[in-house]
Amino acid sequence: MAAISTSEERDEGGDLLLWVLVWGELAAFGILLTGYVVTSMLHPESFALAKLHLAPRLAGLNTVVLLASSWQAALAASSQGKPRRQRLFLLGVALLGFLFVALKFAEYSSEWAAAGDENLQTFFELYFLITGFHLAHVAFVAALFLLAAIRLERSTIVTLTTIWHVIDIVWLVMFPLIYLG
Known part of the structure; x- marks a missing residue:
């Protein structure tokens, strides 16, 4: 007779839909970044000139913020049975995510003027x-972390943490490619 598995016995993070979402996100960003690389090879001078208008230090700070938020997400996922700590970690993820958003808007405000240049x-x-x-x-999933802090549910926290790490991985590819390359 086959045993019926309980939710605790199932592989956490192993839901098919989660992995379809993860791979779908990676494919979407992969296509965008491939388009960026190809276009940068077709227009190297204008891309090099445009990059002079970026703020790599601010983007570097945002990298640190995003990595710290991912660490908080991992701590939240591993704090099962400690609801107060788990909530604090989830709130930390959300706050750092919103800090990332605020820093990115500050960065955009300095770059917007250069975007009007026809050559760039x-x-x-x-x-x-x-x-x-x-x-x-980042903004959407940070908001979901706020909701997860209200209603702690293990599978939701694991799912959000997995997605958050994917967002982190994408940024870790984008940052050097766009700002440093």
């Missing part, structure tokens, strides 16, 4: 598309 338009169209798409993910 291709770069900035791709830049705002890619970083804006990433920013929307």
Whole structure:
């Protein structure tokens, strides 16, 4: 007779839909970043000139913020049975996620003027598309972490943490490619 598995016995984070979402996100960002790389090879001078208008130090600070938020997410996922600590970690993820958003908007405000330059338009169209798409993910999932802090549910926390780490991985590819390359 086959045993019926309980939710505790199932592999956490192993839901098919979660992994479809993860791979779908990675594919979407992969396509965008591939388009960026190809276009940068077709227009190297304008891309190099446009990158002079970026704020790599602010983006570097945002990298630290995002990594710290991922650490908080991992702590939340591993704090099962400690609801107070888990809530604090979830709130930490959300707050750091919103700090990332605020810093990104500060960065955008200094870059917006350069985006109007016709010679830099291709770069900035791709830049705002890619970083804006990433920013929307950060803002949305940070809000979900706030909701998760209200109603602690293990599977939700594991799912959000997995997605958050994917967002983190995408940024860790975007940052050197766009700001340092």
